[in-house]
Amino acid sequence: MTQFIQRLPRQHKVVISIVLGALLLLILLPSEQASASRNTTTAEHLKPGKRYSLDIPTAADVSADNYVTPVMSTATRPQAPTTPEQAEPADTLRWQSYEVRSGDSLARIFNRIGLSPQQLHRVTQAEDANILLRIHPGDSINFGLDATGELAQLTYSLSDVETLLITADESGAFTSSRELKDVEIRYGFATATINSSFWNAGVQAGLTQGQIMNLAELFGWDIDFVMDIRPGDNFSVLYEQRYIDGNYAGSGRIVAAEFINQGDKFQAVRHDNGSYYKPDGSNMRQAFIRAPVAFNRVSSDFNPRRVHPVTGQVRPHNGIDYAAATGTPVMAAGDGRVVRSGYNELNGNYIFIQHGERYMTKYLHLNRRDVQQGARVRQGQRIGTVGATGRVTGPHLHYEFLVDGVHRNPRTVDLPAAESLPAGQMAAFTQVVQQRLAQIEHQRRVMLAMSDD
Structure with a gap:
């Protein structure tokens, strides 16, 4: 390459030298942008502890074409809350x-x-x-x-x-x-005189099926609703009515009730503990219920000189026969232990329950037995169903009540009572009793006045 240049004429060598010199000059001279860049503060001129301003381009200086969204580093990105929250409202x-x-x-x-x-x-x-x-x-x-x-x-x-x-x-x-939901409690009232049956009177008074059964259970320790009900008996009931958002949402508990049976007045008021007491504080609940089946009708009463319908002989009828359809539930009259559960030709399916040392109840002619010998039962617990097994003429429950081994009339025998309200609570309860019974009397007078108009 050097030999080739040396052979060129002198004027050509001069031109080439000029061109190369110009190119070298262009390479060495800085551009305008480079000069502008050098005019800014460089690292070699920075002094520790002194603040320097940065030239930040304005929005007008940044075009949409060359703008890049800044990326936040993991170190500076806000963390999500650690407390679990509902994913979506x-x-x-x-x-x-x-x-x-x-x-x-x-x-x-x-x-x-x-x-x-x-x-x-x-x-x-x-x-x-x-x-x-x-x-x-x-x-x-x-x-x-x-x-x-x-x-x-x-x-x-x-x-x-x-x-x-x-x-x-x-x-x-x-x-x-x-x-x-918030429940508003109001009070409803119902009263009726019995003409045909307690059930029909309850329906005519506007009570629900559940309220009718609850009323019978409430007074069931004092009144045998199968045997003792008579035309002319009457009852009055004060009960809760529930309202939700101003709308009626059904009936609630009975808070007070009065039942007049064959001239005898029975009253019950609910205590805050959930139990019902008489105005004197004695418990409505007794150790035994009077009837072990739901009220229906009775085909035979307690009679020690009854003529047996099958044999025609005079034989004691040491109990009560409750006529009911086959399959009707039979309840334990009180808490106790099943001492016999079996079958024989005379009694059919039978269950004997021992209640403490003095009392025993017997249930005969059952269609089925739901408890076995040795089982513990609670008052009101289903133990079997009404049937027609053994020597009988039709489906019914034969019920016997024994005290110290002697048959007694289940309808009239004195029954041991449950625990009364403690004396320390009587003053407050008496005020509740007066208020509830006054409400019943007031509502009864209002309804009587309305019926006279």
């Missing part, structure tokens, strides 16, 4: 209501809604979720789904005042809670 969810069908299981319902087995598993891990394993046909389950179709909340009504809520938090786990 309930009012933003898409709700689906499902009515339980016969044969449905929770797994089948989740499949129909379109929810995965994994979601079902997470739901069942929540406290109280086992309640959902006891669903019944006709129950409603509400599913709240988020925007992605995932389950965020499930609600299930436990009663007219209580709802089970199972809610997902941000981690995907489910927790349970219960929502209670």
Whole structure:
């Protein structure tokens, strides 16, 4: 290359030298941008402890084409809260209501809604979720789904005042809670005179079936509602009425009642402890109920000189026959232990119950026996059903009551009472009694005045 240049004419060598010199000059001279850059403060001129301003381009200097979104480093990115929170507010969810069908299981319902087995598993891990394993046909389950179709909340009504809520938090786990509605208590009143039957009078007074049975249970220790009811008897009842959000939600407990049976007045008032007492503080509950079957009709009374309907012989009838349809439940008259449970040709299926040392009750001609010898039973517990086994003419319960081994009339025998209200509570209870009985008397006069108009 050097030899080639040396052979060139002198003028050519001069031109080449000029061109190379110009190129070298262009390379060595800085551009305008480089000069501007050098005019800014460089690292070699920075002094510790002194603040320097930075030239930040304005929005007008930055075009949309060359703008890059700044990325926040992991070290400076705000962390999500560690406390689990509800994934999505309930009012933003898409709700689906499902009515339980016969044969449905929770797994089948989740499949129909379109929810995965994994979601079902997470739901069942929540406290109280086992309640959902006891669903019944006709129950409603509400599913709240988020925007992605995932389950965020499930609600299930436990009663007219209580709802089970199972809610997902941000981690995907489910927790349970219960929502209670405020219940306003008002009082209702019913009164009636018995013309044909106690049941019919209760219906005409506007009582529900449950209230009629509760009233019979309340006075069932003093009155045999099968044998003792007479035309002209009357009753008055003060009971709770429940209202939710201003709407009637059903009747509640009896708070006070009065029953006049064959001229005898019986009164009962509910105490805060849940028991009912007479105005003098004695317990309405006694050791035995008068009748071990629901009130119906009686075909034979206690009669030691009765003529037997099958043999025609005069044989003592040391008990009461309660005529009722086969299958009618028979209840234990009191707490005790089953000492005999068997069958023989005369009594058919029978059960004997020992109550302490002095008392025994016998139940004969049962269709079936639900308790075995040696079992402990509670007052009012079902022990069998009415039948027509043994030497009988039709389905009925033969009931006997023995005191110290001697047959006594179950309707009239003096029964041991339960524990009375403690003396220290009598002053406060007396005020409640006066208030409740005054309410009954006032309502009775109002209704009497209305009937006279």
